[in-house]
């Protein structure tokens with residue numbers, strides 16, 4: 227007796243459902259520049275709107291899709307919006323979106339060669355492309371993971387594995403500009419708080435080399451076993467890049483593993499500015515780089531790259547009996563090189579995207595991003611009472627409104643309030659951070675669809691909100 231799955235649809239119905247989704251998507255992409263950024267309502271509002279018991283009865287797919295479009299989408303701040311300049315924007319490429327759709331639809335498994343040989347090879351090809359851009363040797367390799375946090379974790383696990391006394395006497399070094407996921411990675415990997423040596427960055431937000439060298443000597447004398455330096459290849463705060471070449475010299479002479487968090491910035495190796503700032507990147511032992519940031523791919527896509535691919539295997543491989551069939555010696559089982567066994571085909575989107583556009587299109591898009599940060603910086607410099615805290619660096623500019631009639635605390639409060647004012651306004655968004663002990667705003671101009679006019683109007687609105695502040699409520 228033929229039995230149909232209760233979850234299946236006729237082929238024609240499947241097509242209609244898919245076309246509805248593509249229509250909604252293309253419509254969204256077309257309208258996005260003229261849409262408000264999106265809302266961030268309070269919890270009760272969204273509980274009232276969305277909470278419901280588990281659906282018992284079927285409803286038409288169109289109704290469900292409409293519920294997403296009408297009730298959910300407006301209540302999301304759109305990180306792919308051309309005027310989303312906050313945190314790290316996430317403008318994605320349409321080919322990448324289709325790549326994700328395809329691989330989800332075919333549920334491609336890339337954990338073992340036995341089951342996912344072709345996909346594994348594509349992943350290796352894409353990883354090789356990244357390694358080639360960066361100048362890594364043939365022995366290098368890596369894998370796709372969910373994003374920068376896991377990419378750093380995977381690389382640092384390989385570092386820890388190389389140093390047998392890492393967990394007892396080991397010490398690691400990085401600047402206070404380093405992303406919090408690095409401290410979290412070390413915590414997960416079992417290092418104690420006192421094993422993390424966080425050095426205050428210098429005026430340029432870079433790790434201070436001579437302080438680091440002195441600290442290493444002091445720590446060795448005190449019985450510590452330094453084993454790893456984590457450099458920044460583009461900080462979240464300001465885009466700062468640590469002096470990678472000089473760090474590589476130091477780490478070489480001290481026998482330390484040099485890792486860099488390039489989740490944000492490493493892809494800028496394709497650009498002029500990136501090449502210059504990232505000099506020495508080819509000497510790293512490991513690197514985190516996120517295609518879902520500056521290579522415009524849909525989340526989730528980070529990459530953990532290591533100079534010696536086999537170091538990942540040494541850190542991660544365990545073979546249980548129920549996986550013995552995969553040991554056929556024909557290829558590479560990527561599940562042996564990281565934390566995930568079930569791995570989806572994250573490389574497909576970047577593979578399709580790079581092949582469809584060609585790398586030159588990416589280079590141009592990134593150069594445009596860098597240009598827009600300079601446009602923002604110049605516009606801010608032209609305004610009275612604004613200071614540039616960190617000039618345009620790798621697509622990020624940091625600045626602060628500091629009129630003479632406000633003391634530092636008042637100016638801090640005002641700068642923080644400007645983020646809220648922009649969010650309420652809905653035209654554009656920037657985010658705030660703390661630099662040199664004071665609140666600063668930052669714009670990250672990562673969206674290739676952003677225009678100069680978008681940037682200039684964002685700066686104009688910021689100024690308008692700022693000057694209206696002391697005389698009462700912020701108004702448009």
Ligand SMILES: Cc1ncc(COP(=O)(O)O)c(C=O)c1O
Pocket residue numbers: 314372373374375376405407460461462487488489490491516528
């Ligand atoms: C420099 C840097 N490192 C790591 C991360 C964490 O990456 P993810 O959010 O993909 O886990 C970020 C996120 O913005 C980042 O900017």
